[in-house]
Amino acid sequence: MELRPGGPALRGGGDRRSDREGDVPRLASRIDRGGARAQPGHRRDRDPRRLRDPVRVPRAGGDPDLSRSAARRGSRGARAREVILDRFKLTDRVAIVTGAGKGIGRGIALAFAEAGADIVCAARTPADIEETAKGVQQRGRRAIAVPTDVLQLPDLERLVAAAIEEFGRIDILVNNAGGSGPRAALETSERFFENALRMNVTQAFLLSKLCIPAFVAYGAGKAALNMMTRNLASEVAPKVRVNAISVGGVATDALGVVLTNDALREQFNRNTPMQRPGEVEDIAACALYLASPASAWVTGKVFQVDGGTEHPSMSVPVPRL
Secondary structure, rough: OOOOOOOOOEEEOOOOOOOOOEOOOOOOOOOOOOOOOOOOOOOOOOOOOOOOOOEEOOOOOOOOOOOOOHHHHHHHHHHHHHHHHHHOOOOEEEEEOOOOHHHHHHHHHHHHHOOOEEEEEEEEEEEHHHHHHHHHHHHHOHHHHHEEEOOOOHHHHHHHHHHHHHHHOOOOEEOOOOOOOOOHHHHHHHHHHHHHHHHHHHHHHHHHHHHHHHOEEEEEOOOOHHHHHHHHHHHOOOOOOOEEEEEOEEEOHHHHHHHOHHHHHHHHHOOOOOOOOOOOHHHHHHHHHHHHHHHHHOOOEEEEOOOOOOOOOOOOOOOOO
């Protein structure tokens, strides 16, 4: 029995086709069935019910038995067997990651490097981003460390210029830097509110604006960027994709107060459906998906990676009115 692409699905011994060049039949049975013994390779082998199991002999010019359309289908099938994991590769892409000195930012930078990207590491502390850059290089990719205060526009401009100068382009931006502690509304000053807005939204918008002319892929942000993400995505599509990750409580230095206090940690776990803090890798995996060709048809979306949380995992004391 033989399976042949582009032809009938099954062939039995009753099929009176001629052997084609390139098929090397197996030897017939040694049992004498009362007739003349067929010779291997005979062009009219009529041995009844003989199962044919040819061995294909590769040719430099291709298989003459395979039609062009069948060959194309076979080629597409070969690619399909590899394509899913290939879509998560970032081979030779260039990514800027802010807040790359530690925590989630470092995790994303290293995950992108493992997927094949070169990384521009940005954060305020030189020693931290140099350590991240070293980790990227240990994974076989190039990296530069650019000390950056994302609240300062000149620093953002210098960051983009450094990326272009070193790598010649920017493919991916991860606006990871940001965050501000929770505070009751009636205890929030104008200065605190404006600083939080600049840290979580304005700086990410400004850096995205600087990068968009060089983009070929994706810009990501944090929870406070939801509306900007949707609006910006529709404006710059299809050449640039803009998505955001809404991050829950992740086991980094920022959550140290909770993680080192048994009562607070118990409360956090109880109020989180997955009953644990997130890991840096949980966020890095989502960022890798959004930065890679695997999400080629995704833009303007906010991905919630928060352990299933629908309300704050920690209660913030609020003065009674």
